[in-house]
Amino acid sequence: MTHDTPATILVAEDDATTRTFLADELTADGCDLLIAETAADAVRLLETKYPDLAVLDVGLPDGSGLEIVRRVRAADGLASRIDPQTPLLVLSGRCGDTDRVRAFEAGGDDFLAKPFLYAELRARVRALLRRSEGRRRGGRVRVGALELDPASRTVRVGGQPVELTQTEFSLLRVLASAPTTVHTKAELLRTIWGYRAVSETRTLDSHACRLRSKLGVGGDRYVLNVWGVGYRLVDDLGLDAGLSGLVAA
Secondary structure, X not given: OOOOOOOEEEEXXXXXXXXXXXXXXXXXXXXXXXXXXXXXXXXXXXXXXXXXXXXXXXXEOOEEHHHHHHHHHHOOOOOOOOOOOOOEEEEEOXXXXXXXXXXXXXXXXXXXXXXXXXXXXXXXXXXXXXXXXXXXXXXXXXXXXXXXXOOOOEEEEOOEEOOOOHHHHXXXXXXXXOOOOOEEHHHHHHHHHOOOOOOOHHHHHHHHHHHHHHHHHHOOOOOEEEOOOEEEOOOOOOOHHHHHOOEEO
């Protein structure tokens, strides 16, 4: 719509006519579409495709669109596969003040009552995409040859993609949030696995070992074990050129 690259928009709508209409019109406006007929499908696409914006109908056959809104906003942005900052436009067949308030209280960014003019929906979508433009381009972390993009959940080393499991990606993302800071084992176990005790250090150590091996394809050492304390992504004194290039792209 207003981007150099097409925006990916998720439309969760159980009415086939409305769903097809929105898909056709948004596609004609240059968007890439993800289509969901149920709340379960919408959540799955939010977890795997990372849309730039979601249009959610309140009345889905297996649940409320507002529950999806709450689930997105409750995501932690680290271990969760859902981006909690995803812009959300709520559609509803009810247009009372209470319905609007509930949508905003749940965490919706905008609300549109049915029936609606497509021109108005398009304007609201464009406005939400403009406000979230920094989110689409930002959030990426680069340390030396290592690049991490939380929005697309991709990792590259030297320009080459690195395949990580969900847990390995979550561990890398936590470490990348403060690359030279030592993250204690207790902190990592609590944040990623939800453990309250430090009894499962073997779980952490095995994941850190596999992550270190996958990232070390170019000979660089990224995941460092600080014995008796925890892990950090890089050493203060190492990767000098990489640290000078540490950015949120």
